[in-house]
Amino acid sequence: MFPYLGATTPLYLLLAGLIVAAVIGRRLPVMRTLTTLVIWGVLGAVVVMLVRDRGRFDPYLTKVAGLLQTDKQEVVGKEVRIRMADDGHFWIRARIGGVERRMLVDSGATVTALSAQTAAEAGIEVDETPFPIVLRTANGMVNAQAGTIPELRFGTIVARRLAVVVSPAFGDTDVIGMNFLSRLKSWRVEGRTLILEPNHPQPVKPDTA
Missing domain, CATH: 2.40.70.10 (Acid Proteases)
Structure with a gap:
């Protein structure tokens, strides 16, 4: 459906999930704690993806990978x-x-x-x-x-x-x-x-x- 997204499709899906979770958290106060955990989980997944597949996104991320000794x-x-x-x-x-x-x-x-x-x-x-x-x-x-x-x-x-x-x-x-x-x-x-x-x-x- 979105061929131009290519290898970055999982990243966009994660970011979309982050936005949806934030909206739900604002509308349902009882779920704020759960939503916060989901947001941090999504952010962590984004960071892992960027470091693991850094060559697809930004060559400067190789410096981060070097610090993390990947x-x-x-x-x-x-x-x-x-x-x-x-x-x-x-x-x-x-x-x-x-x-x-x-x-x-x-x-x-x-x-x-x-x-x-x-x-x-x-x-x-x-x-x-x-x-x-x-x-x-x-x-x-x-x-x-x-x-x-x-x-x-x-x-x-x-x-x-x-x-x-x-x-x-x-x-x-x-x-x-x-x-x-x-x-x-x-x-x-x-x-x-x-x-x-x-x-x-x-x-x-x-x-x-």
């Missing part, structure tokens, strides 16, 4: 556990030198890849050769330069002297590739959780948990 990364014993994000991917909060980045885990990527901005801010030196590396990506062929990350760290995991490729063509996306995953003792996906176990667990720093 995309959670935690250390359990020697393991680092990453909860699947709403986009269906796993994202790691890693520190490269003094720079923190949210990095996409991609087992289909042979090598770890950094955006040009991340490489510059982290002080990653690239090999300036007249013949750049040519990579095949989902968006076609792109040119990239080779480099090395002195240290990449998150949770109990530390990778040193990690080879990377750097290119402006990656936009603002940084990717963890198989050359990183293959260094781990094990990695697996259980349900909606990625579990990473290092060979040599390191003490957890407060800003890399």
